[in-house]
Amino acid sequence: MRIVTAQELESWLASGKVLEQDTRGPKVAALENGLFLKIFHTRRHPVLARLWPSASRFQRNTMRLRQIGIAAPNVVDVFWLDASRGLSGCLYTPLPGESIESLHTRSPSETRALLPALAAFVRTLHHQGIYFRSLHLGNILYLGHSNFGLIDVLDMQFKRRPLSRWLVRRNLAHLEKHLHRHKVSGFPLEILLESYDRS
Template sequence: MPMQTIDKDQYQALRQGATVLAADAYGDKVLELRSGQLMKLFRRKRLFSSALFYPYSRRFVANVQRLSGLNIPTVSELSEYRIPSISRSAVKYKPLSGDSLEALIRQRRFDRQRIEQFAIFLAKLHRLGVYFRSVHLGNVVATPDNRLGLIDVADMKFYRRRLSASRCARNMRHVCRYREHVAALFPAGRRGWFLDSYLQALQLNDRQRRRYEAVISRQLDQHLVAAHQ
């Protein structure tokens, strides 16, 4: 998909009437446009970095395409822009319909079935070699047809085979980034609902399962102790 360069006036026309959904000290990060589409803006954080040649917007688009090829629900209808007047690149897209798992926690709709569904979904990602650094419950969406999908997918790697036990465990750190997410995934410190579903969905032989279970359990134990202190 080609990147379109737009000037200041074209950008202002695009964002006219938009709602700012996320911003930081450097400016707007996510806009909801009048059309209902979202626009995610990316800045290069360092003067010399790989983003100079391969912008974050391009990574976002490439990751969406890879996920779609793996039949994993994600955002759609993408357009990519370079906006020199504000030193940004951007992606405009149709958001993924549904509620984030984080929203379901707030709505008290995150139960054992959802825990096991998320565990199976995460195992599918790992089995397919998808390492999503931002894989916390705010970036996983339950769609109207009861599937799970991903948003905010700029920071992601794809491997040719199932992730190693150590890499899966490392990804669990991102899953357990927030205390309220840990409490929801492991109610009363209970690991079995999540861990048993996750390990079964990884499709391991007995030896592999023992290895993965040991490595991942050590990682989870650290977060469970911290969450319940």
């Protein structure tokens, strides 16, 4: 991977708009050219991070998702930001959609109408053997016409067969915990789960 200098990174951030950050700094920024910059602040040991950088894993996951017909960002470049610390990044074309969490905040009735299609989408992921540990309403985008896509797909495993019932329950529990942790009020989780069982 190529190395992006500190000056180039600063230029991107200065001219773009930071969309997500934490105590370690910016995580996602929208750039002037329409691409998104994603920065991976890894907690892995630098040696492991250099062997298998987060940006490369993210790119691999997006490619595998699109290969099986699931909408995901299109990564156009991966690079090192600080190779000594295993800090990597990528540029990608964002999906043209709205997160389910944002949609629920803006229009709960519209979200409720989408629950059967959303449940079928999640069940499709599980049937395809996709275990997405970061499965929550902020990482599922509604793309229109009852279609959905995934973002922030670094923490993902591709199994050779459909997920077991235990893994399905565990994955859905991640979704429930996110709702409580982020205090997403009024989301009809019970209806979503009922729709999942019927789909």
